[in-house]
Amino acid sequence: MSNAFMNNPVIKWIEYRLPIFSFMDESVGSKYPTPKNLNYWWTFGSLAGIVLVIMIATGIMLAMQYTAHTDYAFESVERIMRDVNYGWLLRYLHMNGGSMFFILVYIHMFRGLYFGSYKAPRELLWIIGVFIILAMMATAFMGYVLPWGQMSFWGATVITNLFSAVPLVGEWIVQWLWGGFSVDNPTLNRFYALHYLFPFVIFALVFVHLWALHVHKSNNPVGVEIKGPQDTIPFHPYFTIKDMVGFGVFMIFFLGFVFFAPDFFGEPDNYIKANPLVTPAHIVPEWYFLPFYAILRAFDFNILFLPAKLLGVIAMFMSILILLFLPWLDTSKVRSARYRPIYKQFFWLFFVVCILLGVVGGKPADHLFFGLIPAIYVGKAATAYYFAHFIILTPLIGWLEKPRPLPDSISAAVTKSGTSGQGAGS
Amino acid sequence: MSDTATHAPGSTKDGETRRDFLLIATSTVGVVGAALAAWPFIDSMNPAADTLALSSTEVDLSPIEEGQSITVVWRGKPVFIRKRTDKEIKEAQAVKLEDLPDPQADKDRVKKPEWLVMVGVCTHLGCIPLGQKVGEPKGEFGGWFCPCHGSHYDTSGRIRKGPAPENLYIPDYAFLEDNRIKIG
Numbered sequence: 001m002s003n004a005f006m007n008n009p010v011i012k013w014i015e016y017r018l019p020i021f022s023f024m025d026e027s028v029g030s031k032y033p034t035p036k037n038l039n040y041w042w043t044f045g046s047l048a049g050i051v052l053v054i055m056i057a058t059g060i061m062l063a064m065q066y067t068a069h070t071d072y073a074f075e076s077v078e079r080i081m082r083d084v085n086y087g088w089l090l091r092y093l094h095m096n097g098g099s100m101f102f103i104l105v106y107i108h109m110f111r112g113l114y115f116g117s118y119k120a121p122r123e124l125l126w127i128i129g130v131f132i133i134l135a136m137m138a139t140a141f142m143g144y145v146l147p148w149g150q151m152s153f154w155g156a157t158v159i160t161n162l163f164s165a166v167p168l169v170g171e172w173i174v175q176w177l178w179g180g181f182s183v184d185n186p187t188l189n190r191f192y193a194l195h196y197l198f199p200f201v202i203f204a205l206v207f208v209h210l211w212a213l214h215v216h217k218s219n220n221p222v223g224v225e226i227k228g229p230q231d232t233i234p235f236h237p238y239f240t241i242k243d244m245v246g247f248g249v250f251m252i253f254f255l256g257f258v259f260f261a262p263d264f265f266g267e268p269d270n271y272i273k274a275n276p277l278v279t280p281a282h283i284v285p286e287w288y289f290l291p292f293y294a295i296l297r298a299f300d301f302n303i304l305f306l307p308a309k310l311l312g313v314i315a316m317f318m319s320i321l322i323l324l325f326l327p328w329l330d331t332s333k334v335r336s337a338r339y340r341p342i343y344k345q346f347f348w349l350f351f352v353v354c355i356l357l358g359v360v361g362g363k364p365a366d367h368l369f370f371g372l373i374p375a376i377y378v379g380k381a382a383t384a385y386y387f388a389h390f391i392i393l394t395p396l397i398g399w400l401e402k403p404r405p406l407p408d409s410i411s412a413a414v415t416k417s418g419t420s421g422q423g424a425g426s
Numbered sequence: 427m428s429d430t431a432t433h434a435p436g437s438t439k440d441g442e443t444r445r446d447f448l449l450i451a452t453s454t455v456g457v458v459g460a461a462l463a464a465w466p467f468i469d470s471m472n473p474a475a476d477t478l479a480l481s482s483t484e485v486d487l488s489p490i491e492e493g494q495s496i497t498v499v500w501r502g503k504p505v506f507i508r509k510r511t512d513k514e515i516k517e518a519q520a521v522k523l524e525d526l527p528d529p530q531a532d533k534d535r536v537k538k539p540e541w542l543v544m545v546g547v548c549t550h551l552g553c554i555p556l557g558q559k560v561g562e563p564k565g566e567f568g569g570w571f572c573p574c575h576g577s578h579y580d581t582s583g584r585i586r587k588g589p590a591p592e593n594l595y596i597p598d599y600a601f602l603e604d605n606r607i608k609i610g
Contacts, residue, residue: 158552176468179474180502182502186474186477279556282573283573299589308589364573
């Protein structure tokens, strides 16, 4: 921050007692050195942070109008849509904001996969990120139950029933989650309480995520560590500005849905009030859960003493938890896929498989692709590949691949001589 | 503690002191106490007394014709009651137990062969199977079909194909009269 600002008597008085201004400056200001080659894939983290704030802000306003009771929940949401001033805007921002949050975080995660951001010394940074996505999924799931539509009710029924697959205590766990013998008023009430709590848990996790980030600083597209001041530029103003450009483009995308296609990500069945006696013909989770839903459904066979249902549940949770082990499954010392010709191709193959899993997850159980290929087989093959990518391919590629030569430093990557420490701007 | 130059009173040869013991004992009591104090919080989420007290349901079976099904609500869940046809009963009885994922004879699932009473909740992930109404799909075994993940149940409500691990549950029920049952 400028000297004039820091010499202001009021600022000095506060700074002497609580050094918050220098802390801000060192965290996201002119004293925070940032690799100078960060591209736009590095803006998605801060965009996700902004969306978290938007979600909390709109969520608190909605909570002032919402009634968490099975008799009133659906009607209170309709009242928000029709009678509450700007209620429609708050709800559509919150509804679509959820989808946006997942889009941004998924891109953020694939960015990490492509550029090897999970590798030493950033393993814990990555692991905290995995906990953030888990907390986001729990929050999104419970939030979707609150409008008490048909998809809310049956989504809650299907997902809570996953826990009945746990041997011995499964039935007890499910009744404990429900607070009864089916998804009912006690369930709705506790989901509301937890849906309000979890965003603040996510906020705390994001804080720890940033703390870990600031220890070893951002990874970068070259994947070579910062060697000295010539490799960095201050976060402010260079990357605050860059993030703002990304934010502007993102808001056009986000508000485009809010104002012109607010129900694009939703299911029409959720505008029918929950009916415990009628299951909708085709239950689908929200789009961001579809790949995991496909993995769950891929297991329709028993293995030894493990029943299909338990296998599906284990596989679904493992598909996320396996990311916790990725820093040790990847045996390559080179971070960025730019210098890993073989890994780069498998990264994109893995990306396509994730999309394919999403497509399969959105189809009915007995769907045939092109009227010929059963979706269940595609789902099984894609599930097998998903796990093989992490357990078999990632370690193998690390051992067998011959990476391209790495530049000496971030600066050297863009200078003709390629020598260290003589960056173009220095 | 063993590193301190002067030995604490009561220290033994390998450096253990009474203070170590007190520290471990106090920590243990603290952890156990915290764990016990957590129980009321956890248990408060279990079904409450009024939920548990939900009454049993009595059903008059006389209006149900052969080949018809009705659905009643018990503990917030649908219960399927079907008056089976002779053909359905014969089909259910003819199945070999070794062909079943969850082997159970038809006679163990009914009190009277024509009346099949079961909880209409798929044992996979809790959807309501189709097959109660005329025109709904009944699956490959002529019983019920769960649209969520494709489980097929036979005319005895037993799982035959698909991801569900178990047969449809049979609730506790009793015939009060020939045409009257009490569920629960």
